Amino acid sequence: MGQMHVRAAQGSELESLRRRYLERGDLPEGGLSASVLRSWERCQRLGLEIGERGRPANTTRADLMLARERNATLLNHAGGVMEHLYEQIRASGSMVLLADASGLILHGIGDPSFVDRASRVALQPGASWSECQRGTNAIGATLIERAPVEIFGAEHYLECNGVLTCSAAPIFDSKGVLLGALDISGDHRKPQPHTLGLARMGVRLVERRMFESEHARHALFAFHNRPEGVGGLQEGLLAVDADGEIVAADRQARMLLGIEDRRIGRLGAFGNLFRSGFGTVISRAGRDPAALMELELRDGARMFARVRVSPAWSANAHAASSGRARVAQGQDPSRSARQRITLETLATGDAGLQFTLDRCAKVIGRKIPVLIQGESGSGKELLARACHNSGPRADGPFVAVNCAAIPEHLIESELFGYVGGAFTGARKEGAIGRIQQADGGTLFLDEIGDMPLAMQARLLRVLQERCVQPVGGSEPVAVDIALLCATHRNLGDLVRAGQFREDLYYRVNGLTAMLPPLRERTDLHQIVRRLIDGSSNHPEPRAITVDPSAMRLLEAYAWPGNIRQLQNVLEVALALLDAHEERILPEHLPEEVQGASPVTRVAAAAPASASAMSPATLPLRGRRPKDIDDAMIREALERFEGNLSAAARHLGVARNTLYRRMGCDY
Numbered sequence: 282m283g284q285m286h287v288r289a290a291q292g293s294e295l296e297s298l299r300r301r302y303l304e305r306g307d308l309p310e311g312g313l314s315a316s317v318l319r320s321w322e323r324c325q326r327l328g329l330e331i332g333e334r335g336r337p338a339n340t341t342r343a344d345l346m347l348a349r350e351r352n353a354t355l356l357n358h359a360g361g362v363m364e365h366l367y368e369q370i371r372a373s374g375s376m377v378l379l380a381d382a383s384g385l386i387l388h389g390i391g392d393p394s395f396v397d398r399a400s401r402v403a404l405q406p407g408a409s410w411s412e413c414q415r416g417t418n419a420i421g422a423t424l425i426e427r428a429p430v431e432i433f434g435a436e437h438y439l440e441c442n443g444v445l446t447c448s449a450a451p452i453f454d455s456k457g458v459l460l461g462a463l464d465i466s467g468d469h470r471k472p473q474p475h476t477l478g479l480a481r482m483g484v485r486l487v488e489r490r491m492f493e494s495e496h497a498r499h500a501l502f503a504f505h506n507r508p509e510g511v512g513g514l515q516e517g518l519l520a521v522d523a524d525g526e527i528v529a530a531d532r533q534a535r536m537l538l539g540i541e542d543r544r545i546g547r548l549g550a551f552g553n554l555f556r557s558g559f560g561t562v563i564s565r566a567g568r569d570p571a572a573l574m575e576l577e578l579r580d581g582a583r584m585f586a587r588v589r590v591s592p593a594w595s596a597n598a599h600a601a602s603s604g605r606a607r608v609a610q611g612q613d614p615s616r617s618a619r620q621r622i623t624l625e626t627l628a629t630g631d632a633g634l635q636f637t638l639d640r641c642a643k644v645i646g647r648k649i650p651v652l653i654q655g656e657s658g659s660g661k662e663l664l665a666r667a668c669h670n671s672g673p674r675a676d677g678p679f680v681a682v683n684c685a686a687i688p689e690h691l692i693e694s695e696l697f698g699y700v701g702g703a704f705t706g707a708r709k710e711g712a713i714g715r716i717q718q719a720d721g722g723t724l725f726l727d728e729i730g731d732m733p734l735a736m737q738a739r740l741l742r743v744l745q746e747r748c749v750q751p752v753g754g755s756e757p758v759a760v761d762i763a764l765l766c767a768t769h770r771n772l773g774d775l776v777r778a779g780q781f782r783e784d785l786y787y788r789v790n791g792l793t794a795m796l797p798p799l800r801e802r803t804d805l806h807q808i809v810r811r812l813i814d815g816s817s818n819h820p821e822p823r824a825i826t827v828d829p830s831a832m833r834l835l836e837a838y839a840w841p842g843n844i845r846q847l848q849n850v851l852e853v854a855l856a857l858l859d860a861h862e863e864r865i866l867p868e869h870l871p872e873e874v875q876g877a878s879p880v881t882r883v884a885a886a887a888p889a890s891a892s893a894m895s896p897a898t899l900p901l902r903g904r905r906p907k908d909i910d911d912a913m914i915r916e917a918l919e920r921f922e923g924n925l926s927a928a929a930r931h932l933g934v935a936r937n938t939l940y941r942r943m944g945c946d947y
């Protein structure tokens with residue numbers, strides 16, 4: 282997957298090759314990699330001048346914080362890896378950088394003297410290194426090429442960046458979505474031979490950590506076609522749920538198994554891929570977790586695997602006893618644990634929620650698009666999955682796209698896909714878009730209110746004509762999708778503000794399903810029980826109870842982050858329990874929950890009304906941004922431990938307003 286980068290040209294020779302190319306259009310023969318030439322072409326088309334210092338966007342500190350928050354998972358997993366990489370290159374006077382999918386640098390660590398020099402060309406957190414802003418550079422190019430790239434000295438399109446030598450590799454999630462890039466940059470006079478290899482290794486580690494953490498509740502199959510490959514960076518990872526359904530395959534696994542991108546969303550049962558019975562494999566792993574097993578693929582090829590099964594997975598498998606019986610008999614269960622989340626199982630006794638579930642049940646399968654509205658963390662995606670699993674498309678793919686998380690310049694190819702050679706830097710074989718991946722199933726567009734206007738027009742055409750036209754393709758491809766959308770914003774307001782197309786609004790809003798915020802729900806006890814039972818932070822979560830004194834605090838708290846926040850609080854509480862403890866006590870809860878006053882939430886019997894909340898925890902709705910002073914912002918940030926979304930909600934202002942205020946004032 283790497284770009285071979287054997288170079289003959291260096292130093293002044295390289296400089297003159299570049300000038301000849303730019304002034305006379307002479308294509309150098311040899312000495313330069315295809316990726317560099319493609320990038321130069323792109324820069325020329327963009328009209329960049331080699332003498333300019335780039336076209337930096339006006340990125341504020343607030344933008345950087347917003348991007349960091351959006352990429353919190355990536356940052357969490359990449360931080361340790363970056364430090365490890367830096368240890369390897371410490372002597373070379375370089376730095377390690379992490380950028381998001383738009384090229385914005387989120388984090389960097391490095392040799393102080395080089396960090397200082399790099400900052401003179403703005404190679405630092407908060408600066409965007411997309412190609413259209415900085416010309417040819419490793420971060421920008423690797424994001425476009427979707428492959429590792431090295432850019433030496435004068436290969437940088439802009440002369441000012443010729444002082445750098447950079448190696449970068451792209452980072453993807455397990456669904457093939459581009460998340461960002463890891464880059465190692467140093468002085469152009471001291472190129473190191475193995476830097477690109479190190480960057481690729483770092484990316485592999487980050488992707489693995491993210492995969493393992495995302496699938497902590499699943500059985501993990503680490504495998505390779507050679508026994509010695511298992512346990513190394515080249516092994517592939519498969520996550521399998523308690524019913525034997527493969528829920529995810531990492532990049533290496535897809536390569537080893539020859540799985541195409543279009544199948545990422547529907548990998549099917551373990552038994553579809555392997556001849557070996559899933560039940561047999563799991564019980565062997567249970568007996569001897571260190572055992573290296575030989576597994577036969579359906580096409581006769583052999584793989585060697587080690588299986589890791591978490592306590593949460595075992596509990597899940599135990600609970601799904603009928604499914605387990607099927608698995609033990611080597612049958613392919615048709616419905617996975619994921620698929621068992623249905624409208625029925627979501628019902629936990631809250632009247633408001635039940636009203637919404639009943640309305641959803643009536644329209645599912647009737648080609649009526651559902652728009653799910655609710656605060657962040659209130660369970661919008663889970664409701665979307667439940668709708669999918671409760672309808673006639675349950676066996677088809679469920680493809681979720683977070684419109685706010687995809688950078689604007691990538692959203693088109695991500696949604697619609699592209700044909701081979703559609704644009705410079707496109708993959709030879711093209712790529713299937715997310716809409717097409719949902720064919721036969723459900724497309725879930727999360728945060729639809731954040732979709733750029735140009736994309737809204739294209740999406741509208743897809744919904745009207747039920748066809749997608751991949752970028753660069755001439756033939757429309759028919760798609761059969763059910764559409765579910767979600768937003769925490771008021772789409773009606775966005776329509777009035779001219780930010781959301783009215784015609785699309787009517788297309789996506791067949792039925793509005795309102796999800797109540799947790800503070801207004803009357804089923805807190807049931808949700809707490811469910812979250813504890815499903816936890817992977819305790820070997821026997823079902824044995825754990827919540828002391829009434831702790832439950833009273835949970836009831837009293839206003840839960841600005843809704844079920845997601847409650848889930849985090851309970852996970853931490855479970856992790857804090859000592860081996861002999863089976864009861865969650867107030868001391869296991871965070872301070873802010875311990876401090877919740879009983880009057881801030883009405884008893885679970887009736888939905889809380891605003892008048893029943895104490896002024897201290899009441900969200901300060903209806904305030905104009907200018908009415909909010911710095912002290913209030915500081916207090917809200919402290920109160921919500923730096924959680925900006927929660928603080929903004931509490932202050933009654935839009936999150937962006939808060940970022941802007943912080944960008945100016947802090």
Ligand SMILES: Nc1ncnc2c1ncn2[C@@H]1O[C@H](COP(=O)(O)OP(=O)(O)OP(=O)(O)O)[C@@H](O)[C@H]1O
Pocket residue numbers: 627655656657658659660661662663664727769808811812844845848
């Ligand atoms: N009824 C429920 N029972 C158990 N867990 C739930 C329930 N509803 C939501 N969750 C959990 O809460 C977390 C947040 O849910 P989800 O991602 O669906 O919320 P969301 O509204 O889509 O959030 P966002 O707006 O931030 O995307 C998830 O981990 C989900 O599994």
